[in-house]
Amino acid sequence: MSTAAAPSRQPVARPHADRAIIWGVLALCAVGVVAVYSAVSFLAETKSGGDTERFLFRHLLRVGLALGAAGVLSLVDYRRLARVSKLALLGSLALLVAVQVMGAVTNGAQRWIELGPISFQPSDLAKVALIVHVAVLLAKKQAYIGDLGRGFAPLLAWIAPTILLIGMEDLSTAAVLSATMGAMLFVGRVRVLHMAAVALAGLVLAVGFLSSSPQRAARLEAWTGVELFASNDEAVEISAQDENYQADQARIAFAMGGVAGVGPGKSLQRDFLPAPYNDFIFAIIAEEYGLVGAGVVLFVFVWLLGRGFLRVAKNAPDPLGLFLATGLTTAVVLGGFVNAAVATGLLPVTGLAMPFVSYGGTSMIATGAMVGILLNVSRHSKTTA
Template identity: 85%
Template structure:
């Protein structure tokens, strides 16, 4: 339990390095999205790129507003609501399976009138919060399977499973985030390895049961891994190769310094240049230098989140939160970059603060805001 001294309102300013990093990513994202959005604007609004730019600016503004608000809310107070938030998120994930809207072959969205959102983004934040609470509470007997590990698994397993049914990439990133938190929380490696093996077997089952997912994996490896005569698999596989090939062409055309701002050619060929493949547009227009600059900002957030915020956290809860939140944000950026470079199969995962997005950007804003709040309580 926090002492009266540690429970006081924050006395330190939030970590300015993280703030500047988020602002830099947002600024680079606005410029890249404005360039990449031309094809979408041409096909859906008669070439009105300003309409989509304004929509993106609004979402960026809302996300930065969420960062500011959450950075002022004491993370210990948020921790008290973590269980309720996670139960609500699980309910929404179940609702997606029954009532969710299907987009691009995936049933990930809930629609409430004119508003649509992905519950998986909300569940990701809630799970990190609640697992941090449980880890802090169970440190005295964390090595005990029944009292320490199983109660954690009771919340992690259904959340990851429900997300993975329609969004395997988000489930994988969330699983790795949980792994980092459990490792820092002194959970036995043997326990984590056993669950990891079970999760890997389950992931293979998810791949085999979905023609679209199987096609993505086969297109990436170039090997027929899952026996199927389904024509949809072959068509999808060709589409996935097309996306990956166009992304690599964009990177190759950019060279070291790029073709120049607004001069991308591949934005007219990539299916989602403003979202999943935004880094390809940055690499084409600003070259390897521009792409590495984006990745450096994520590395900077990683360093500050681990070495400054987590190490300086005043209590175990702050340590586990900083570890999980930093891992989730940075992994999202790295996985998106690896997909663009062809190091991972096409996933549909947005790059935090850079890609054109809605729910994911707000959820990322909440995670960064909580991280900043932990930094305001830091002791060093």
């Protein structure tokens, strides 16, 4: 007697994405709008005759685009995105190569591509594409993930060139992306020995990048207070003084803010800190809202970390959703922690923006895209038809 096979039960989308993540992102955006409006006054004074509203509207537009990207991608099944991940990553790698050939130089770094009035950072696009494609590969190769040739090598073939091309001009983004990859590979059951070998090679490359760039070397030496790289280049000494200046001004902002802060819009250090609206936005928040305000911002990132790992990743309907949630959550939250650590002097000065808080363009939209994919995974959390 033959029996018909039972129909497979496929995960279906919930009517709502994870609302706690949505509220956390909206809270960060609100804090960012207020902080940027205060911090951007010096930039407005020097570049647009004191028209702070111009920069505020530009920031609001970018926040709107980021939230729009999050909303759209939260409705697109993440398994559909997986089908185009390879093509997206190939396009991102082509753009990273193009940066080295025809990229615009800003503040001594060649990271931007300019197309008429539009400029963007390919590294932000590559970050999203790499996370998605590595998640796809990890899900496909779980049966033999411990095998070096069949499991790990194909992953490394995509991870290594992407991080290398980003690190040539943006070592801090490459470092955060490397940590994100490490978290994904660990959750994906890649052998620790394989990861350790690659980490050692990456450390050697990082030292090479640092020693070949006076600006990068100066940042690390200013942070440690030790001359790590022998050089007679006067530019290195000047850069070290600049980096110390930035860190000192950030510490002054924290000291002036105290526990409760000096009040909204009353920051004095915004006139002394380089890029207070971006790299050092957390210092402005600490000055105006004190340790209480700074602590609230960090709590939101911890909240997002918990929701992303313990709710979305843990309850993901399949390995692809698990790996996506792990990578996307790590990338967003780690970016916030690194920006805060730089402002407090726990890490050397970098150029990383605080997600949804700092004044930014491509990074803001790319972060919105990552949150959108994360929200889509949350829509499918172990609900079956």
